[in-house]
Amino acid sequence: MTMLSDGARVLSLLRRAVRGRFAVRRLRQRLDARDPLPVGRFRIAVYFADGVVNLYQIRQWYRPLAELARTWPVVVLSRNARGALAMLEDGALPVAFVPTVTDLESYLAQEDIRIVLYVNQNTRNFQMFRYGRRWHVFINHGESDKMYMTTNQFKAYDYALIAGDAARERLSRALWDYDLDRRTIPIGRPQADHFTGSLPYPLDARTVVLYAPTWEGDRPAAAYGSILSHGEALAAAVLASPRHRLVYRPHPRSGVVDAAYGAANKRIVAAIAAANEADPTAHHVYDESPELGWQLSSPDLAIVDISAMVYDRLAANKPLLVTRPVSAEAEIDAGGYLSDAEWLTAERAGAILDETERVLSDPGSVERLAGWVRHYFGDTSPGAATARFHAAIERLMGEWDRCAAAEQDGS
Secondary structure: OHHHHHHHHHHHHHHHHHHHHHHHHHHHHHHHHOOOOOOOOOOEEEEEOOOHHHOHHHHOOHHHHHHHOOOOOEEEEEOOHHHHHHHHHHOOOOEEEOOOHHHHHHHHHHOOOOEEEEOOOOOOHHHHHOOOOOEEEEOOOOOOOOHHHHOHHHHHOOEEEEOOHHHHHHHHHHOOOOOHHHHEEEOOOHHHHHOOOOOOOOOOOOEEEEEEOOOOOOOHHHOOOOHHHHHHHHHHHHHOOOOEEEEEOOOOOOOOOOHHHHHHHHHHHHHHHHHHHHOOOOOOEEOOOOOOOHHHHOOOEEEEOOOHHHHHHHHHOOOEEEEOOOOOOOOOOOOOHHHOOOEEOHHHHHHHHHHHHHHHOOOHHHHHHHHHHHHHHOOOOOOHHHHHHHHHHHHHHHHHHHHHHHHHHHO
């Protein structure tokens, strides 16, 4: 059994190596064909060391960063060939491929990068931290009450751009000797100012239900994924109803740890295809598009796991249900929105149509939701978060000027 396992592991590594070499070759061809990036233009860099599987983390920042780039030019520093190739094909932001530390050093030597933004906690971020005389700023890839949001790794960054009061309270409870007043800047959710995209279904009398589960997690404390426990039952109920439409958007990492979880995901996708074939007017959607927009703002109800999707939907200020994890080891923050959330248990997943009606017909839910939206994101009026994001960058640029001037005066 061990030999078979070792053999499968070796085969997987070989396949990964082949894919990596193929990606590098395609990437080099793509880079040779494009016009070279302008030298000395960029002041802000987004450091991204991940491959394709975590692209969702930076893609949600494309539109806010593209708008910021009108004032402060932005470049993505990509360390992974497949990730760089995918971002080049997206065409949202300029991409510099810097696979080695030497490549990174050479690129930084030609650019006056004053702020480096990070969307995740990749261990290779540490390789970028060595470069001083610039601000290293954690912007994250979503707001949530997961333990990821209180990691001591926040201290590795000069600053963190956070969503609002809830994030400050969360960090103050978890981190010792962390200067929240100086090192955190609340900006809300700038992505919410860019919820766009064409609807892949008609606007008709059907109630649209978004089901956006997270992946299965890599440890018991983070086992928030619901596809295997809730997903098939709730999807079957919605797909069987002539009055409802299902929009299914699973996490890109679904099934990477647990094959059974991935198999359940594939069964739901197949069920959607079968339901649409049986009734072409249903227009159920399996959504794997790279950007979030209409998925959060358009559906009547969202069903989400404990993840950033809870708070992305909150930022849209529309009704949602949160799946309750079946694992007793899954950590649940009892102090924030989850203390007042509408929960969907695995036992009630098959009765999702009744649960949907209950939530949508509750007149008190809108008022409760609005209070939590203010607590997590502050002012969510159109453009408010974008203004705070830009003001935060201006503040950091001013701090950079002050420090650079002080250093020059002392030399």
